[in-house]
Amino acid sequence: MPIFQLLATLVVLLQVPKRSEAQIEGRQNHGLIGYGISMYDPMCASACTSVFPQTINCMGTGDSVDDESPSNQILATCEPYLESIAWCIHEHCGDGVEQEKLESWWLSNIPGQVPGQKAPKLTYKEALSLVSKKPTETIKNGATLTQAVSVPESSYANEYEQEKVYEKVETNHSKYGLIIFITGAIAPIFISSIRFLPIPSRLMVGINSYLIDPPLFGKRHAVPLFNTGLVPTRDQAIFIGYLLIINIVLSAVGYQTAKPGTLYPTPSYQITSYISNRLGVLSFANLPLLIFFSGRNTLLVWMTDWSRSTLLLIHRWIALISTIEASLHSVLYLVLVIWETDYDAKSQLAFWYWGIIAVVAMSLIFPFSVVKIRQIQYEAFLILHIFLAILAIVGSWYHIKYRYVDERGYETWLYMAMAIWGFDRGIRALRISRFGMKRAFVTEIDSRYLRVDIPHVKCQGHAYFHIPSLTWRSWESHPFSIIPQVIEDPPTTINSTTVIESGNRVENFRPASWEKKSNIISSSRMDHWINSKVETSALTLYIKRRQGIIALLASKANLMNGIPVVIEPYNERFFSFGGLPERTTEYPNTICFVGGVGITGVLPFLTKISTADDVHGKVKLYWASRSQALVDSIADQLGSQLTNIEMSVSIGQRYDIKAVLEAELGSEIGEGTTIVVCGPASMSDEVRYHVAAFGRSGINVRLAEKSFSW
The missing domain is CATH 3.40.50.80 (Nucleotide-binding domain of ferredoxin-NADP reductase (FNR) module)
Known part of the structure; x- marks a missing residue:
């Protein structure tokens, strides 16, 4: 399936679920809780609706009403209910909240939060005018309302405190998620800026030798440990350690408890729920961060000296952290559901199984991403990686949409992840458009190596090559270092001192003649594409034979007209990607x-x-x-x-x-x-x-x- 079809599938899958299919109703909000989204505003009014029993009867309706059901809207026609809520708001909000704000809240929240819902039968002012004094009768669960009632002050205080604590903890979820994302994204820029400080070279050598260059343990870094993963260098390990520590710490702090109420029956249930939600939010916060580290076109590439290999190594560690947090979120939520003896009902809901799909997809990425699979079956790894990543995003999207619609803002993290991914892909498209389609001429050097010459291209550093004529996987690309060339008259002098050792034999080594070079670059296969009498830019790359698409490339050697290729260039003068340091007077x-x-x-x-x-x-x-x-x-x-x-x-x-x-x-x-x-x-x-x-x-x-x- 081409990448465009995969993207189209993603767009279709991310359509907002129908309201009738969602597990709760809610209006669309924008931002994060505490940062653009307020859960209970004004809280003095919100606590009045929350403190009412979950099941009440209203004279004239004949219905038993569950406040989590859409039929809850019939309470908007129940005058005793409206009068009771109005008095509660008047008693607890007093003159501290503007009348206009209370009327707006009343219209939007009595009795539910369904977009386009019918307005209550009475406005807040009208309902309050029907109650001359504080009702003497208090509300009871299962009672039939025939007149306005009051709520016990202790019950209201407990509910108000629970909502206050709940919103504060939810705000901490958002705050800590932002801390992880922002510090994780900008810390590499600050760390990389240390190279501009006037640190004495001797001191820098010591720092490099002890804290930066060596592997965390042993002698291996580039060679995989047990053919599974790479041992990070010590500087990489320091940053990875920071990510691990900050995720652990921010998963464990910033909690409060309130007395039992309608939200949480016991303190232990309350804390377990908070931790589960925190882990879910932090897992989401790590999603845009891990995509940020995987991109070819991000601030980390443009503003740091970190290599592509380093960025991808950290990308994998962030993905591991996010997956562990998502898994723990699922386990703790399962504990809560079993605690409620509500497993059979909850497990049938859409948000439940979409959450499972997301966690399973995230978890499956790891066994299919071990080094051995990436090296031997890169093409299979790539398509599985893309598919599972899309499935994880789709599963997370539906998990939130079916559970909260757009009310809590959790989907903002997914918007951020998709925006970062889209930006990177957009820049890639611009890079590809620079040269368009070119012709590549493949020459078989020996049984190990291929040479590829591409005329009419001027760039340096490295480039990613797409070879659409060899595979239907149009999104697939491979990085190669390139040798820029200018085909013109031969140089007149060569000043290099060159020695070649063959086994124990040492002999003088002279570079091949320019005539030999001209025969390679301007062979009859390329006469249609370049004129050897005119200066022409070209690039050359050498490729070691491997399985997969490289094996297919070898089958196209010596074709008269070459093969079409698409080039995605990166100039290491401006982009780090492992760019090598300048020669200085300190290091001549x-x-x-x-x-x-x-x-x-x-x-x-x-x-x-x-x-x-x-x-x-x-x-x-x-x-x-x-x-x-x-x-x-x-x-x-x-x-x-x-x-x-x-x-x-x-x-x-x-x-x-x-x-x-x-x-x-x-x-x-x-x-x-x-x-x-x-x-x-x-x-x-x-x-x-x-x-x-x-x-x-x-x-x-x-x-x-x-x-x-x-």
């Missing part, structure tokens, strides 16, 4: 470890720093590859784009990272060195471990990792 030296096609992730970075005139220092590249053909294919880009860089290329053998770093860093006295790594997860973890160790030993180093792990 750069050592880069690259594995396989990871060279494409650092090539633009190396090109920039190799041509910089303002900072002088050494730049060394250590590139390990299993494929000689890959090295030969990329050699022309290395030769034509990199100057003043020492390169070592190892075919079929990994470098001893520790030995290389000892040799390179041992001669540095005081000068800072940036260690860049872009390659397999095991290589990244090894470099991370040794850089942190060197930093703890007092060597002035900093780590920059380039990855697209998800």
